[in-house]
Amino acid sequence: MGFQATLSDARDRLRIAGDCRMTDAPALDATLRALREARPASVVIDLTRAGELDIGPSWLLHRAIADLRGRGTSIGFEGPPPEHFAYLDGFTAVSAAPAPAAPRTWPMRWLVDFGMRMEERWRSWYEALDFGGRVLVTAATRWTSLRRLRLPSVVRHIHETGVQAIPIVAVIAFLISVISAYIGAQQLRPFGADIFTVDLVAIGVLRELGVLLTAIMVAGRSGSAYAAELGVMKLNNEVDALESMGMNPYEVLVLPRVLALVIAMPLLTVVADAMGLAGGAVLTGYLLDLPWEQFVARLDGAIGPTTFWAGLVKAPVFGFLIALTGTMRGLQVRDSSRELGRLTTVAVVQSIFLVILADAAFAIIFLEIDF
Amino acid sequence: MKPVIEVRDVVNRFGSQTVHDGVSFDVFPGEIFGIVGGSGTGKSVLLRTILGLRQPTSGTVRVEGVDITRADDDQLRAVKRRYGVAFQNGALFSSLTVGENIALPVAEAMDLDEESLAALVGLRLRMVGLPLETAMKYPAQLSGGMVKRTAVARALALDPALVFLDEPTAGLDPIAAEAFDALVLYLRDTLHLTVVMVTHDLDTLARTCDRVAVLVDGKVIVDTLDGIVANEHPWIRQYFHGARGRAAWPQVEQGHGA
Numbered sequence: 159m160g161f162q163a164t165l166s167d168a169r170d171r172l173r174i175a176g177d178c179r180m181t182d183a184p185a186l187d188a189t190l191r192a193l194r195e196a197r198p199a200s201v202v203i204d205l206t207r208a209g210e211l212d213i214g215p216s217w218l219l220h221r222a223i224a225d226l227r228g229r230g231t232s233i234g235f236e237g238p239p240p241e242h243f244a245y246l247d248g249f250t251a252v253s254a255a256p257a258p259a260a261p262r263t264w265p266m267r268w269l270v271d272f273g274m275r276m277e278e279r280w281r282s283w284y285e286a287l288d289f290g291g292r293v294l295v296t297a298a299t300r301w302t303s304l305r306r307l308r309l310p311s312v313v314r315h316i317h318e319t320g321v322q323a324i325p326i327v328a329v330i331a332f333l334i335s336v337i338s339a340y341i342g343a344q345q346l347r348p349f350g351a352d353i354f355t356v357d358l359v360a361i362g363v364l365r366e367l368g369v370l371l372t373a374i375m376v377a378g379r380s381g382s383a384y385a386a387e388l389g390v391m392k393l394n395n396e397v398d399a400l401e402s403m404g405m406n407p408y409e410v411l412v413l414p415r416v417l418a419l420v421i422a423m424p425l426l427t428v429v430a431d432a433m434g435l436a437g438g439a440v441l442t443g444y445l446l447d448l449p450w451e452q453f454v455a456r457l458d459g460a461i462g463p464t465t466f467w468a469g470l471v472k473a474p475v476f477g478f479l480i481a482l483t484g485t486m487r488g489l490q491v492r493d494s495s496r497e498l499g500r501l502t503t504v505a506v507v508q509s510i511f512l513v514i515l516a517d518a519a520f521a522i523i524f525l526e527i528d529f
Numbered sequence: 530m531k532p533v534i535e536v537r538d539v540v541n542r543f544g545s546q547t548v549h550d551g552v553s554f555d556v557f558p559g560e561i562f563g564i565v566g567g568s569g570t571g572k573s574v575l576l577r578t579i580l581g582l583r584q585p586t587s588g589t590v591r592v593e594g595v596d597i598t599r600a601d602d603d604q605l606r607a608v609k610r611r612y613g614v615a616f617q618n619g620a621l622f623s624s625l626t627v628g629e630n631i632a633l634p635v636a637e638a639m640d641l642d643e644e645s646l647a648a649l650v651g652l653r654l655r656m657v658g659l660p661l662e663t664a665m666k667y668p669a670q671l672s673g674g675m676v677k678r679t680a681v682a683r684a685l686a687l688d689p690a691l692v693f694l695d696e697p698t699a700g701l702d703p704i705a706a707e708a709f710d711a712l713v714l715y716l717r718d719t720l721h722l723t724v725v726m727v728t729h730d731l732d733t734l735a736r737t738c739d740r741v742a743v744l745v746d747g748k749v750i751v752d753t754l755d756g757i758v759a760n761e762h763p764w765i766r767q768y769f770h771g772a773r774g775r776a777a778w779p780q781v782e783q784g785h786g787a
Contacts, residue, residue, distance in 0.1 A: 183639060184639050212688035213685075218648065493623060494624045494669060
């Protein structure tokens with residue numbers, strides 16, 4: 159029998175017919191709402207033709223009746239009350255759910271918000287410093303014994319973050335170098351200076367592009383992986399389990415990952431440099447009809463003794479920053495899957511930001527010391 | 530009486546390992562049906578198969594007459610609306626509050642205004658004996674027992690005809706476990722709910738279950754609890770007549786014998 163809830167025109171008679179399943183709740187709810195808004199002096203609830211009422215709809219009816227009674231409406235029944243009412247009567251003694259407290263508002267609220275945000279920023283930097291310090295201290299104190307450095311773990315992470323990243327880093331370095339060589343050649347040709355395309359590519363790739371592209375790829379690949387791995391371990395209480403066994407999570411989880419990236423980043427950078435130069439050679443060969451020997455000769459003149467090292471020396475620093483950000487954000491995950499997603503995003507964004515900030519700092523330092 | 534669940538010759542195989550080798554049983558409406566078995570006998574796999582979350586290697590599973598191993602998406606969705614599941618470790622959505630967790634299936638199935646939805650959330654919390662303030666909390670802020678109860682509240686959100694409970698009393702203190710048994714019995718008696726539960730709690734088995742399925746050697750033995758207790762299979766003897774079993778059986782005599 160289909161469910162029907164009808165209200166008389168005078169709003170003093172509610173007739174319920176048929177079985178009322180949970181799926182009929184919206185229909186019942188709408189009728190009850192109309193009844194409560196009408197606020198009649200008395201209502202008769204006709205249940206003579208009612209079938210079974212599920213607990214959910216029964217509760218909506220029960221609540222509406224309690225509400226109407228509370229406002230002075232007298233309620234009469236025709237037919238037996240729904241069977242769950244006896245059970246539900248036990249619940250009304252309990253007070254209703256407290257309304258969520260409205261957020262307090264006051265003038266200059268924006269100033270308070272601004273202050274709180276600044277404080278949060280400050281705390282975030284402080285935490286990062288604290289975390290970095292702990293990692294360095296752990297590294298310094300575990301240095302004495304190979305076993306404590308957890309070499310198998312370090313090697314595994316070098317494989318995952320370094321060796322497995324070679325194809326993508328190589329392809330990206332090659333393509334970006336081809337693109338920059340192409341633009342360089344186009345711009346320099348009107349001046350008859352197209353041979354300097356080689357200088358542009360060589361210096362650009364070796365000093366900046368190679369290491370920076372590698373760092374951005376690694377931040378996207380491994381920074382996020384570190385954060386997600388440690389985040390899930392955190393959610394699973396695995397970090398607590400480690401600590402309860404007397405192991406130091408900085409030693410077991412963080413240090414191997416940091417070491418791995420500090421080692422893998424320079425190696426990947428060498429790959430990126432080589433592929434970048436190859437890309438430059440291929441493009442200049444096609445576009446400028448520059449033979450291979452001449453490219454090498456020009457290359458020899460273009461780069462100074464420090465050009466290659468100016469790029470490479472940045473690589474371990476970038477690796478350190480990426481690994482630190484990833485592991486730190488991972489260990490900050492608490493309670494929910496949404497936190498995990500948020501902090502993984504934060505890890506990637508911040509590590510790229512830090513890498514570029516550090517790159518700018520290197521540029522200034524190299525300028526000052528004429529490296 | 531037409532069975533709610535019909536399991537016929539279900540075989541589940543992982544590689545060369547056969548977990549279920551021709552499992553058949555029926556669950557009838559209004560029944561509390563217990564599933565018991567040692568670790569690794571495939572209780573969870575069986576449950577997942579019945580829920581339509583896993584395709585059995587062979588065999589059929591009918592839920593309310595629909596063969597869920599062959600049903601199309603629409604049929605499967607309709608069947609899934611008719612049952613509620615409380616998973617073993619709650620499986621609460623960690624980024625939603627308890628209230629939002631319980632409201633989710635309701636809001637998904639029908640169009641109700643906020644206030645009525647909140648009222649229904651309040652009802653489910655009361656049904657499982659949780660204070661109303663719990664609605665504001667996140668799953669990570671709950672104790673293990675509260676997580677279990679929230680999971681049951683969410684399973685009951687749509688007033689289902691069929692409820693699956695995976696280890697509902699594991700990790701509950703005896704008082705909470707007893708209240709839980711009473712809740713299950715009440716729901717069955719008044720709502721004519723069918724309950725399928727996987728449990729190792731011998732007290733819960735004794736107090737609530739009408740019939741018990743024991744998974745042994747890839748097969749299933751289904752009987753009333755008294756029948757199972759009297760079974761001569763060595764594993765069943767060990768399971769039901771160990772020190773813990775003997776402590777639970779006086780209740781069997783009182784609850785089922787009388």
